[in-house]
Amino acid sequence: MGTENFISLSHVSKTFPGVKALQDVSFDIHKGEIHALIGENGAGKSTLIKILSGVYQSDPGAEISILGKKYDHITPLEALKAGIVVIYQDFSFFPNLSVAENIAISRDLEKGKNIIDWDSMRRLSAAALERLGVSIDVNTPMGELSIAKQQLVAVARALVYDAKLIIMDEPTSSLSKGEVELLFRVMKTLRDSGISILFISHKLDELFAVSDRFTILRDGMYIGTFGDDDLDNDKLISLMVGRSIEYKVYDKRKTTEVLLKVEHLSKRGNFKDISFELHRGEILGITGLVGAGRTEVLQAIFGITDYDEGRIELEGVELKHRSPEQAVHAGFGYIPENRLQEGLVLRKSIEDNIVVTVLDQVCGPLGLRRTDKMGALVSQWMDRLSIKPNLPEMPAANLSGGNQQRVVLAKWLAKQPKVLFVDEPTNGIDVKAKSEIHKILRDLAEEGMGIILVSSELPEILAIADRVIVMRHGKITAQFDGATVSQEDIMSKAVVSFKI
Amino acid sequence: MKTKAKKKELTIFIILLVISAIITINNPSFLTLENLFDMAKSNTVLMIMSMGMLLVILSGGIDVSAASMIAAVTVVVGNFLMGVSGNIFLAFGLGACTGVLLGLLNGALIVRFKIPPIVVTLGTMSMIIGMVLYLTNGVWITGIPASFISFGRLTLGGGERKGIPIQILFMLAIIALTWWILRFTIWGRGVYAIGGNRNSAERLGFNVSKITLFIYAYEGFLIGIAGVVHTTIMQQVDPNAFIGFELQVIAAVVLGGASVLGGYGSVLGTVIGVALFSVINNGLILMRIPTFWQKIVLGLVILVSVSADVIQKRIQENKTIKVDIEEA
Numbered sequence: 001m002g003t004e005n006f007i008s009l010s011h012v013s014k015t016f017p018g019v020k021a022l023q024d025v026s027f028d029i030h031k032g033e034i035h036a037l038i039g040e041n042g043a044g045k046s047t048l049i050k051i052l053s054g055v056y057q058s059d060p061g062a063e064i065s066i067l068g069k070k071y072d073h074i075t076p077l078e079a080l081k082a083g084i085v086v087i088y089q090d091f092s093f094f095p096n097l098s099v100a101e102n103i104a105i106s107r108d109l110e111k112g113k114n115i116i117d118w119d120s121m122r123r124l125s126a127a128a129l130e131r132l133g134v135s136i137d138v139n140t141p142m143g144e145l146s147i148a149k150q151q152l153v154a155v156a157r158a159l160v161y162d163a164k165l166i167i168m169d170e171p172t173s174s175l176s177k178g179e180v181e182l183l184f185r186v187m188k189t190l191r192d193s194g195i196s197i198l199f200i201s202h203k204l205d206e207l208f209a210v211s212d213r214f215t216i217l218r219d220g221m222y223i224g225t226f227g228d229d230d231l232d233n234d235k236l237i238s239l240m241v242g243r244s245i246e247y248k249v250y251d252k253r254k255t256t257e258v259l260l261k262v263e264h265l266s267k268r269g270n271f272k273d274i275s276f277e278l279h280r281g282e283i284l285g286i287t288g289l290v291g292a293g294r295t296e297v298l299q300a301i302f303g304i305t306d307y308d309e310g311r312i313e314l315e316g317v318e319l320k321h322r323s324p325e326q327a328v329h330a331g332f333g334y335i336p337e338n339r340l341q342e343g344l345v346l347r348k349s350i351e352d353n354i355v356v357t358v359l360d361q362v363c364g365p366l367g368l369r370r371t372d373k374m375g376a377l378v379s380q381w382m383d384r385l386s387i388k389p390n391l392p393e394m395p396a397a398n399l400s401g402g403n404q405q406r407v408v409l410a411k412w413l414a415k416q417p418k419v420l421f422v423d424e425p426t427n428g429i430d431v432k433a434k435s436e437i438h439k440i441l442r443d444l445a446e447e448g449m450g451i452i453l454v455s456s457e458l459p460e461i462l463a464i465a466d467r468v469i470v471m472r473h474g475k476i477t478a479q480f481d482g483a484t485v486s487q488e489d490i491m492s493k494a495v496v497s498f499k500i
Numbered sequence: 501m502k503t504k505a506k507k508k509e510l511t512i513f514i515i516l517l518v519i520s521a522i523i524t525i526n527n528p529s530f531l532t533l534e535n536l537f538d539m540a541k542s543n544t545v546l547m548i549m550s551m552g553m554l555l556v557i558l559s560g561g562i563d564v565s566a567a568s569m570i571a572a573v574t575v576v577v578g579n580f581l582m583g584v585s586g587n588i589f590l591a592f593g594l595g596a597c598t599g600v601l602l603g604l605l606n607g608a609l610i611v612r613f614k615i616p617p618i619v620v621t622l623g624t625m626s627m628i629i630g631m632v633l634y635l636t637n638g639v640w641i642t643g644i645p646a647s648f649i650s651f652g653r654l655t656l657g658g659g660e661r662k663g664i665p666i667q668i669l670f671m672l673a674i675i676a677l678t679w680w681i682l683r684f685t686i687w688g689r690g691v692y693a694i695g696g697n698r699n700s701a702e703r704l705g706f707n708v709s710k711i712t713l714f715i716y717a718y719e720g721f722l723i724g725i726a727g728v729v730h731t732t733i734m735q736q737v738d739p740n741a742f743i744g745f746e747l748q749v750i751a752a753v754v755l756g757g758a759s760v761l762g763g764y765g766s767v768l769g770t771v772i773g774v775a776l777f778s779v780i781n782n783g784l785i786l787m788r789i790p791t792f793w794q795k796i797v798l799g800l801v802i803l804v805s806v807s808a809d810v811i812q813k814r815i816q817e818n819k820t821i822k823v824d825i826e827e828a
Contacts, residue, residue, distance in 0.1 A: 092703065093697065093700065095697070096695065096696035097689070101689065105693075115686070
């Protein structure tokens with residue numbers, strides 16, 4: 001491990017309209033080291049990756065130096081020439097083509113060759129895999145490999161590109177323990193041959209197993225870079241959490257009347273033995289790291305996916321529904337994480353989107369919509385949620401993110417559900433809009449609705465959740481009282497401790 | 501190493517053998533060299549067009565105008581033979597050009613306006629059929645020059661009845677050419693890449709527009725050749741001969757293991773698919789089963805193989821593990 005820098009960043013910032021995604025980040029990545037990048041969701045990790053790979057341009061004033069050569073920002077081509085390769089979670093492969101082609105066909109494309117030289121392609125890719133010390137038949141179609149092996153092929157492809165810095169974004173998220181160990185061995189092999197690796201993961205135990213140094217981001221700010229000996233569990237967690245965003249913290253309520261009861265819910269490969277109660281009139285926060293299985297639990301309860309075993313009770317009656325339609329009928333509402341993809345028909349108007357859950361109430365005997373009933377309903381919810389502009393005919397696509405989220409809310413509220421699931425409701429909207437959504441959710445709970453809020457943003461959970469459940473690796477690891485819990489309490493249950 | 505794709509081809513091949521055995525038991529005249537050559541000759545057009553359709557389907561597209569295109573080619577070539585010249589080479593050249601032009605029309609519409617291939621080819625199908633009927637009034641073209649007819653009767657060795665018909669040689673050449681293109685050219689690998697992951701293909705530097713144009717032009721080229729070959733067999737031109745033929749072509753390719761979702765399929769599989777298709781048709785005739793059954797069987801075969809494909813994909817997606825559950 002040398003201490004010569006491969007890349008050195010100083011004063012890198014990135015501003016999006018209304019948001020400072022990165023502020024004055026400065027750190028170095030040495031040649032031949034595994035460098036961990038740590039931070040909560042929204043800490044700026046992805047923005048930083050995109051700046052390094054040239055997808056985003058950093059704000060003026062930054063200075064980036066790669067092997068002594070200075071840039072004020074990096075273009076995608078410069079990144080490629082400098083040997084910076086990102087391996088994303090979806091490896092963007094051709095499942096139907098062979099491993100050899102997936103690794104090496106880009107060579108032939110670049111050279112403008114018309115005739116494929118299978119021998120040299122096989123040799124090139126086999127050599128790259130051999131450098132990693134893994135044996136994969138290069139003639140196998142990519143789609144028939146396990147995810148772990150696909151990952152290794154992605155690394156091999158990076159080597160063919162002559163990578164000097166490989167950025168791995170959550171590479172272990174779908175791997176088993178044995179596969180993770182294999183990947184780590186490969187990472188160490190690469191490091192010893194002088195390649196730098198920037199390793200992003202939520203799993204702290206894994207980060208500590210391979211990384212030489214650690215850089216921590218929080219709220220887009222650079223917190224520090226530490227060596228292995230300078231950090232322990234508590235210190236790291238205290239550096240990661242404590243985000244500065246200030247929300248209004250609502251008074252928490254003690255509720256007792258059980259509305260929804262979930263017992264021993266399990267689904268292979270998704271979650272295991274999930275049991276909890278949701279009371280009438282409370283907000284139950286479910287938090288944990290991305291990939292802990294939170295969304296999967298909600299989807300199973302709502303009937304979008306199946307579960308293997310377990311029992312769901314609503315108001316003392318066991319539910320056996322197997323489809324979202326039946327769940328809605330039973331009194332559930334579900335606002336998914338990706339509101340644009342799953343929650344709205346963007347081309348349709350605000351009013352069309354709102355009434356879609358209650359068509360039976362606004363239609364006359366022939367199944368035609370009655371404009372009088374529809375208008376009353378729509379204006380009631382648009383006022384209540386102050387959706388702006390107040391134009392029911394406007395296409396939902398023209399609204400701001402916060403207002404779109406409110407239209408999705410209105411759509412579900414019009415149905416007047418007993419239980420409302422909201423998954424990351426404030427993702428990607430500004431602070432003011434977030435606070436308004438918080439107020440709406442609190443008001444709904446006061447009126448007696450039971451709300452499950454899935455959120456990775458701890459300040460949000462602390463601001464509005466009456467009780468908090470923490471999930472890790474598909475299991476519930478802790479339940480807390482929302483009035484007294486701290487960010488450190490939650491985070492220490494959300495991550496696997498790495499040092500005893 | 502046996503890959504899944506090769507297993508699929510093996511399965512169809514075994515089905516082909518079983519069905520052939522059943523037919524042979526019922527009617528031993530099925531398994532004679534003469535019947536096999538006859539069967540191959542009369543399915544030459546299907547085989548050649550299936551090679552073109554294979555590229556289209558591999559890229560995730562579909563072409564329902566293929567039958568109308570070959571009708572147009574036969575009419576153009578027929579008129580040329582009657583009115584201008586009976587020259588074989590010119591006939592093939594003209595047929596190929598006509599096919600390529602029509603194919604390029606499909607390709608250009610798909611690339612330029614980003615319209616789904618099924619919509620584009622539905623439109624061009626209707627237009628081409630309309631033109632053909634307008635030009636011919638549906639009347640057959642007969643009295644093709646004798647030189648052309650005698651070319652169609654050429655065989656390789658063994659005289660007129662016993663040798664390998666010249667049409668089969670064309671067929672073999674085109675199978676070999678298509679195999680070479682798909683296996684050894686960057687264009688052919690591009691066809692697979694587009695069908696496998698269109699976005700990645702674009703990002704990696706495949707020129708998706710050019711490759712799409714190539715796919716439909718090559719398909720048109722093969723249709724052009726098939727049109728002339730067809731004329732050498734029939735020795736006359738029936739503008740209505742190909743109504744509904746596109747279904748047979750698509751069915752043969754799908755039967756050969758190609759996925760309608762794109763990306764998966766092979767020349768070998770398609771050859772077996774066409775063979776299976778021909779054997780079913782020929783066998784049903786030999787077994788004196790009414791011809792409407794052919795259509796019912798054909799429809800069933802399409803439905804079963806396509807839905808098996810889609811269902812398998814869905815099961816796979818559902819099985820994907822999302823969370824690595826921690827075992828205490």
